Amino acid sequence: MAMTLRFDDDNDATRLRAAAAAEGVSMNEFVRRSVHERLERMSVLQKLREAWGPLPADAMDDVHRAAASLGIDPDHAAELLGVASYRAAS
Amino acid sequence: MTSPADRPRGRVLDTAALVQATTGKPLYARVLVELALAAGTATLLIPVTAYVQALAELPADLRWRLMLLTTSPGVELDLLDDREKAHEIADLSAADATLAHVAWCGVRYGWPVVSDRMVDLRIVALGVEVEPLP
Numbered sequence: 001m002a003m004t005l006r007f008d009d010d011n012d013a014t015r016l017r018a019a020a021a022a023e024g025v026s027m028n029e030f031v032r033r034s035v036h037e038r039l040e041r042m043s044v045l046q047k048l049r050e051a052w053g054p055l056p057a058d059a060m061d062d063v064h065r066a067a068a069s070l071g072i073d074p075d076h077a078a079e080l081l082g083v084a085s086y087r088a089a090s
Numbered sequence: 091m092t093s094p095a096d097r098p099r100g101r102v103l104d105t106a107a108l109v110q111a112t113t114g115k116p117l118y119a120r121v122l123v124e125l126a127l128a129a130g131t132a133t134l135l136i137p138v139t140a141y142v143q144a145l146a147e148l149p150a151d152l153r154w155r156l157m158l159l160t161t162s163p164g165v166e167l168d169l170l171d172d173r174e175k176a177h178e179i180a181d182l183s184a185a186d187a188t189l190a191h192v193a194w195c196g197v198r199y200g201w202p203v204v205s206d207r208m209v210d211l212r213i214v215a216l217g218v219e220v221e222p223l224p
Contacts, residue, residue, distance in 0.1 A: 037163035038130065044162035045127040051155050052114045052124070059117055062224075066122040069101075069202075069221060070132050080128040081121070 005031060055083050100133030101126070102195045104205040105188060106223055108136065108144035112156045118224045119204065127162060134165045137195045139188040141167060168195050183214045193218050 007013045020030035055063070060083065067077035078084060101122070103111065110119035126132045141160070145153055160167055170176055170191070183190035189207065193215035196203040201219070205211060208220040 040161075041127055041130060041163045044158055045124065047158060048127075048155060049124070052120060055121070055124075056117070059121060062118045062121040063125070065118065065224075066125045069122060070125060070129065071099075072125065072129055072131070077125055077129075081125060 055081060059083060100135050100199065100201045101221070102135045102137065102192060102199065102201050102203040103140065104137070104192045104203055104207065105140045105143040105147065106206040107204040108140060108156060109147050110223065111159070112144070112148055112152055116224060122204065123159065127164065130164055132164075133201075134159075135168055135195055135199060135201065136160060136165065137168045137188070137191045138170060139191040143188050186210075186214075190214055196220070 007016075016027055016030065020027045023030060025033070060078075063077055063081055063083060064074050067074045070077075072080075103119075103123075107119045107122075110116055111123040114120040123134065126134055136159075141156070144156060148156060159165055168191070170179075175194075179187065179190045179194045182193055189210055192203055192205065193211050195201075196211070196218040197215050202221040203211060203218060204221045204223060206223045208222050211218050211220050
C-alpha cells in the first residue's frame with residue numbers, strides 16, 4: 001500500500017530528512033520503521049494494560065509524578081493514560 | 091553505534107522497580123513504565139542482572155508480563171557480554187553484582203536509576219542519579 005505523507009511544518013520534514021540521513025536510510029524507510037516500532041510498542045502496552053487493569057481513581061499523584069519525571073505535560077500524561085487530570089477537571 | 095550521550099534520555103530500572111512495575115503494587119513504577127511506553131519519549135534500560143533477580147522474585151504466573159515488556163521497542167536489556175565491562179562492574183562492588191551492574195548502567199548512560207536502594211547505589215557509585223521509588 002502506497003501512502004503520501006504531508007507535513008504542515010517544514011521543520012518536521014527537515015528533521016525527518018536529517019534523522020534518516022543519520023541512520024543511513026531513506027526517509028521512506030525511516031518512516032516505515034517508525035510506524036512498525038510504534039505499532040509494536042502499542043501492542044505490548046495494550047497487553048500489559050489488560051493484565052494490569054485500569055488505573056485506580058487515586059492514581060493521579062503517581063501520574064503527575066511520573067509525568068514530571070519524564071518531562072511530559074501532566075494533562076498530556078493523563079490523556080495518554082486515559083485518566084482525568086486534576087487541571088482538566090478543575 | 092551511538093554513544094550513550096547521543097541516545098535519548100531514559101531510565102534504568104532496578105530489581106524493585108521491575109517487580110513493582112510488573113505487579114502494579116505499589117502503583118508508581120507501573121505508571122512510569124506505562125507512561126514511558128505510551129509516550130515513546132524515553133528508553134527504559136533493564137540491566138540483565140536485575141531482570142534475572144526480578145524474574146526470580148516474581149510469582150511464576152506474572153513473569154510473562156516482565157518478559158513481554160522486554161520485547162517492546164524503547165525497552166532495552168543491558169547484557170553482560172563484554173569482559174572489560176564485567177571488570178568495570180566488579181570494581182564497583184564485589185558483594186552485590188546486581189547492585190553494581192545497575193549502578194554501572196546509571197553512570198554509563200547518565201540516566202536516573204529508578205530504585206529503592208538509593209543509599210546503596212550512592213555508596214558504590216557516588217555520581218549515580220537515583221529516582222527513588224515511593
